[in-house]
Amino acid sequence: MISTKGRYGLRVMIDLAENEGGKPVPLKDIAERQAISKKYLEIIVKELVNAGFVIGTSGKGGGYKLSRDPRNYTAGEILEVLEGTLAPVACLRCGAESCKRESFCKTLPMWKEYAQMTHDFFYKKSLMDLAES
Amino acid sequence: MISTKGRYGLRVMIDLAENEGGKPVPLKDIAERQAISKKYLEIIVKELVNAGFVIGTSGKGGGYKLSRDPRNYTAGEILEVLEGTLAPVACLRCGAESCKRESFCKTLPMWKEYAQMTHDFFYKKSLMDLAES
């Protein structure tokens, strides 16, 4: 289940895409438009900054803006940063310790197939697709 | 992320499908074959019994068996019972309180599309498909 972090983060990114145009957008405005606690968004936006997805500018007149064109983000990469992983099961997480049952597990192929499907789905959705819908 | 409950439960069901043939299968055997704590499996199997997926027989010579032909179970229904939902986001859970942003939410269509895809994927996999793979 995608948590609020991933969901809110996506909405922040969409909000930024819609309000592009020179001036940075203050988090206060985003929080009001999206009806999400600004304090909580701070945590989320920090991760987006760390990931290099958005650029923050301090001081009066400051705020956040996208670092790339909205067409060049995918929902997948945004969700992956905020959720930690898109893997549906623990054993397919990046860096998971290898499972002894791997070679004969009856369920692993299904999880792999689903993981692939999920990855494809979210990496084919651009931020632009979402913003203009 | 699918929890151990859903994953272990599926493996129990597959194990039962593979060991079909008259006599009920004791949980002890399943726990050993699957290398999962029997005590923990008790919790899981109880839910499978409540859902009507397996039938438990007490006493010596007792154990569990499937209530239907393995072809007539889907991975989807099994996971849904054990995980509570297959919905990828809280707002699409069965019985979720309606969201005010529903009519104009930019992300909802994507979540719906993904939920549908997930549902289709798991409801097209039968227990038989998994057991014989």
Next chain:
DNA sequence: CTAAATACCTACTATGTCAATAGGAATTAG
């Protein structure tokens, strides 16, 4: 130069879920 607005930072917390474990009661076959 000062005040206001903003990002940035560290810490804290309540609640709930996960992944079991513990100890036994009820049931049944041989």
Next chain:
DNA sequence: CTAATTCCTATTGACATAGTAGGTATTTAG
């Protein structure tokens, strides 16, 4: 009667979620 089994209730430690609190640093506008 005994052994093997399901069935039942309760408890627990660790972790994640979804925030809140209170401040510091930075920058622009007047």
